[in-house]
Amino acid sequence: MLQGSNLACVRGDRRLFKDVNFTLEAGTLMQVHGPNGSGKTSLLRILCGLSNPALGEITWNGTGIRTLGYEYLSNLTYIGHLSGTKDDLTVLENIRISSALAGMQITEAQARKALAYMGLKGRELLPAKVLSQGQRRRVALARLLVCKTKLWILDEPLAALDVMAVKLIQRLLERHLADEGMVIMTTHQDIEVTTFSKVNLKLA
Amino acid sequence: MFFWIIKRDLLLAVRRRSDVLTTLFFFVIVVSLFPLSVGPEMNLLRTMAPGVVWVAALLASMLSLGRLFSNDYLDGTLEQMLLSPQSFSLLVLGKALAHWLVTGVPLVLMAPVLGIQYDLPADALFVLVVSLLLGTPVLSLIGAIGAALTLGLRGGGVLVSLLVLPLYIPVLIFGAGAVEANMAGVSFEAHLSLLGAFLLVSLVFSPWATASSLRVSME
8 A cells, every 4th residue: 555645846936736645555556647747757757756756655555655765666667758769779778678677587488478368469679769650669668568566656658659559558457456556657649547546646 | 687787788888889999999099199299219209109199098998988988878777777776876887897898898808909109118018907907897897976966067077077077187196107117127006905905995986976976966
């Protein structure tokens, strides 16, 4: 269970948000809403522990995420605006190396399977620099298929994706939620995950 | 995981050979400029050699520092490394080690060839190689701290040299000093022991300092 209480974020002289409270139970999706510049990405980065909130505390199963440190990180997969793919590596190398660095070594067969699911079959040996924006996104999201983490924090995962890919991601999220997983995401598109509880968090 | 990061960085270096070669050629050219400009005065060249080779190695190693973290920062992989559930300091150590393998080791291998231009005797060449072998990893490790502190700053390249060059001075003094001592017929072991000590201290402290600076830079 992830819980945030009285979170506030300040950037320079501007206060982006304050008094943000939420509780995220297993099997729940939390969608963060808000106009551009309302601090959605900042909130997600704070939830990952990449930056500190100006005020407030985040707890994972009752313990602060700062105290948990690597133990919290081992439950977390974050996919941000930047795809985290290396232009000079092939698609296959990219997913294998990024998974290994996230503490989850996968075999080539596993990697190929994940890429095929994401519709990248036949492109495994291309260097990532020749991929389109949407395909890069697919490579980044393929990591979700091989990771075994409980909490997914996704910053605009649907950006640059086509309709088919959005459906794939929707199915993927539903499967993860059915496995007692948790998802926090921002998106400007409407995403429907039927039969699972969805919390909305609005940033002013 | 430590090996994965080294493997990755070496793979990237192989795919982008030009980055490695520019550093190496910079070193070769700077070292070769001196005999050409000073002229064939053997005694003068022999006295200059250790200093020139070491200064060139210093500058060459610094040249590539800008790329140490900035590429990973720009494409988001550094962010992912910060979120890795394993020790971030160890990852940083892996990156510094890969940097040394890519920039330091070629310099060490090239140095004896360049030393011939300066008419260095064989045993002085040997000491030069050993001193570089002990000293260049220290350059990578200290440089990593500077690269981490200036990450994402405008004009970071100039700033990193201002930060890092003063810290390179002890390595320079004892590295070049070892070769000079050998040529003067004095024992050079003390110099090398000190270089070894620098290496051990920087192996322990630099990854930790680099990891902390990266955390701050990434906020």
